[in-house]
Amino acid sequence: MTISTALPALALAVLVSACSSFSHTNIQQADGAPGESRATFDISADRPGSDPDTLMILALSGGGSRAAYLSASVMLRLEEVFAQDGINLLHEVDAISSVSGGSLPAAYYVISADGEPGAYGRVWDRDTVQELMRKDYIRRWFGNWFWPTNIGKFWFTAYDRSDIMAQTFADNLFDNLNSLPPGRDLKIGQLLESRPYLVLNSTNGTATPPPEQAGEPEPADPARNFGARFTFTDRDFGAIDSDINDYSLARAVMATATFPAVFNYMTLQDYRHSGTAACDNRDCFVHVFDGGNADNLGLESVAGMLDELPCQAGNYDRLVVILVDAYTNNSGIDSAKADPRAGLDFFVDTNFLDATDSLLSANRGEKLEHFREDFSGRCSDPSRAVFYHIQFADIREEPLNHRLNRIKTDFKISNEDAGYIDEAVAKLLTPQNTCLSEIRDLLVDGQHQGEPLCTYTVPD
Numbered sequence: 001m002t003i004s005t006a007l008p009a010l011a012l013a014v015l016v017s018a019c020s021s022f023s024h025t026n027i028q029q030a031d032g033a034p035g036e037s038r039a040t041f042d043i044s045a046d047r048p049g050s051d052p053d054t055l056m057i058l059a060l061s062g063g064g065s066r067a068a069y070l071s072a073s074v075m076l077r078l079e080e081v082f083a084q085d086g087i088n089l090l091h092e093v094d095a096i097s098s099v100s101g102g103s104l105p106a107a108y109y110v111i112s113a114d115g116e117p118g119a120y121g122r123v124w125d126r127d128t129v130q131e132l133m134r135k136d137y138i139r140r141w142f143g144n145w146f147w148p149t150n151i152g153k154f155w156f157t158a159y160d161r162s163d164i165m166a167q168t169f170a171d172n173l174f175d176n177l178n179s180l181p182p183g184r185d186l187k188i189g190q191l192l193e194s195r196p197y198l199v200l201n202s203t204n205g206t207a208t209p210p211p212e213q214a215g216e217p218e219p220a221d222p223a224r225n226f227g228a229r230f231t232f233t234d235r236d237f238g239a240i241d242s243d244i245n246d247y248s249l250a251r252a253v254m255a256t257a258t259f260p261a262v263f264n265y266m267t268l269q270d271y272r273h274s275g276t277a278a279c280d281n282r283d284c285f286v287h288v289f290d291g292g293n294a295d296n297l298g299l300e301s302v303a304g305m306l307d308e309l310p311c312q313a314g315n316y317d318r319l320v321v322i323l324v325d326a327y328t329n330n331s332g333i334d335s336a337k338a339d340p341r342a343g344l345d346f347f348v349d350t351n352f353l354d355a356t357d358s359l360l361s362a363n364r365g366e367k368l369e370h371f372r373e374d375f376s377g378r379c380s381d382p383s384r385a386v387f388y389h390i391q392f393a394d395i396r397e398e399p400l401n402h403r404l405n406r407i408k409t410d411f412k413i414s415n416e417d418a419g420y421i422d423e424a425v426a427k428l429l430t431p432q433n434t435c436l437s438e439i440r441d442l443l444v445d446g447q448h449q450g451e452p453l454c455t456y457t458v459p460d
Helices: 003-019 064-080 100-109 126-134 137-144 148-156 161-172 234-238 249-255 299-308 351-375 400-405 415-428 434-445
Strands: 054-060 095-099 197-204 229-231 266-269 285-290 318-325 385-391
Touching (some): 054 299, 064 126, 137 161, 148 161, 197 299, 229 234, 299 318, 299 351, 318 434, 351 385, 400 415
Parallel strands (some): 095 197, 318 385
Antiparallel strands (some): 197 285, 266 285
C-alpha cells in the first residue's frame, strides 16, 4: 500500500472509531427494576469485615492531587494507628462519599485488595497507593492528546478534554489488569462487595427545566436543577432512566473533578425525558462538572445516606463520620504585589480562579456548619456518635503549616509536597489523638466519654 492510499485509510479508520465514541456513554436502563448497586444511598452497616452495630462513613474532599494524596495517606494511617490493639479503622468504613481529588483513592480502594493483587490485579498497600497518588496525571493527560485516535475523536466528535483525562485515570487506576486482554476499563457494577459503598459527587451544569415543562406529574427531581449535586448512584441515574452499573468508573471519577476552564462537562443522556415535551421532543442530556461547586466536602451525600438509614430506627447502635478536608487558606494575591498580573494574566486574566476559590470557601463553611448542627441530633445518645473533621489547620507548627497551605490544586504533586502531607498525617493520626481514641472506645466499649463533634490539634 502506498503512502497516498495508506493515509486516507488511516483517516477513515480514525473517523470510524471516532464516530462510535461520544461523550455520553451511559446506556438506558433495561426494562424492569434496576439491579442492586454498590453506588447507592441505600447502604447497610452490616458489611463483611465491619462491626454491624457501628455505621462508619468516610467523606473525602476535593482539591486535586493534594486531596488525593491526603485522603490516601489518612486511609492508610487508619489501618495502622491501632494495629497493636487488633483494630483496623479503615476496615470499619461502610461507605465513602468523595469529591474531585478525593475520588481517586476512594474509587481505587473499592476495586483493590489488601496487600496482594485482587480480582482486578489492583493492590492496596502503602507503596502502591502513594505511588499512584503521586503520579503526574497532567503530564500523562497532555501526552494522551496526541494519540492518533484521540486527535480524530477530539476534532470530529463530542470527545473532549474530560474524556481524555477519564481514559488517563482508567489506564493508571481503574482498569482490570486480570482481564483478557488486560486493561479493560472497570465499570461501577464491578465495585467489590467486600469494600465500602461508594458515592461520587458532581455538580449539575444543565439548565433547570421550567416547571411547566418538567414533563412529570410530580415535581422534577432536585438533581435536575442547575447547580444541584448530581451523584453517580442508582438514585440519580434512575432519575434519567440510565444503568449506573454499566457506567465507567473512571468517567464517574473524572466527572467529579471537571474543574471549569480546565476540563469540559461530562455529558449523560437523559433517557427518561428524551423525546418528551420536557426536551422539546428531542434527545435530552445532563451535563455535569466538578462536585466542589455543589459541595466540596461530600457531606451532603453523607447526610443523604443517614436520611436513608436513620439511627433512631434501630439500623445501628453507633455512628462515626470522618471528614478528610484538603482545604488550604493560600488563595488570593500577595499583598506585597503592586501588579497582580503574571504569565497567562497578560492574555486572559486568571482572577476568575480567585473568585471561584472565594465562592467555594464560603460554600464550604456553610456546608460544614450545617452538617455539624444536623449531626448532633442524628442519634439520641451523644456518647454513641462521633464526627471527626481532619484538616491542615490541625497542624499549627510552622513551617509545616505554611508548606501544607501552599500545595496547589492540580492533578500533580511533587515528592516534596507529598512528604509534607505524610509528615502531617504521621503527627496527627496517632494513638494519642483524642478523636481517634473516642472512635476506638466506641467500637470496643460501645460508647465514648467525649463530645460527638470532635477536633484534635497537634500539640505545639
